Amino acid sequence: SQQGEEDPQALSIQEGENATMNCSYKTSINNLQWYRQNSGRGLVHLILIRSNEREKHSGRLRVTLDTSKKSSSLLITASRAADTASYFCATDDSSGGSNYKLTFGKGTLLTVNP
Amino acid sequence: DGGITQSPKYLFRKEGQNVTLSCEQNLNHDAMYWYRQDPGQGLRLIYYSQIVNDFQKGDIAEGYSVSREKKESFPLTVTSAQKNPTAFYLCASRNRGNEKLFFGSGTQLSVL
Secondary structure (H helix, E strand, O other): OOOOEEEOOEEEEEOOOOEEEEEEOOOOOOEEEEEEEOOOOOEEEEEEEEOOOOEEEEOOEEEEEEOOOOEEEEEEOOOOHHHOEEEEEEEEOOOOHHHOOOEEOOOEEEEEEO | OOOEEEEOOEEEEOOOOOEEEEEEEOOOOOEEEEEEEEOOOEEEEEEEEEEOOEEEEOOOOOOEEEOOOEOOEOOEEEOOOOOOOOEEEEEEEEOOOOOOOEEOOOEEEEEO
16 A cells, blocks of 8 residues: 655646645654656655654755654755656655565656746 | 666566566665556555565565575566556665665566
């Protein structure tokens, strides 16, 4: 079953604007990660936030995590046409160790118009 | 270059045929994963392996089989029992102690 659910399913913005994507999940997690996928390609890891963290930054990316609401958001600032891609959240709700696996949401398709 | 190589990039399956998707990594990672991606449904876990000669079923293992005879290789066989195999298949790996996954570039499987 899907753990993370992204919102919105699709987002279209102009270059230079900020893009915000949200992810909700159902069970307790150890960490939450965001990945990016260009059309027809594999996923690339962007950022990881642990369950005891509330906010994390990496370049133009800002991720927040609210474990009380079981939700996370990914903010991309000053977007560029090259940011056009699908963005997925993934959660680790395993007991860790030998059973580690990630559960992915359905993704948000971001289109940045030049 | 270090990375994960999936082959072929495109694969066609005839009805009743088994096909095998290749996944090779030279990252010396312990764990490897197979995901299936359908349009609008995100990624779903098929099988995963944390160590050589051991693997576990994911959420949608029916109609698929895997082996892990070597650390660097984790092939996925789509059997004739999988009635709807058309999808994009992604292989990933992870190093012990590191939570993030590294992905291959995927194989698009279609039914003739």
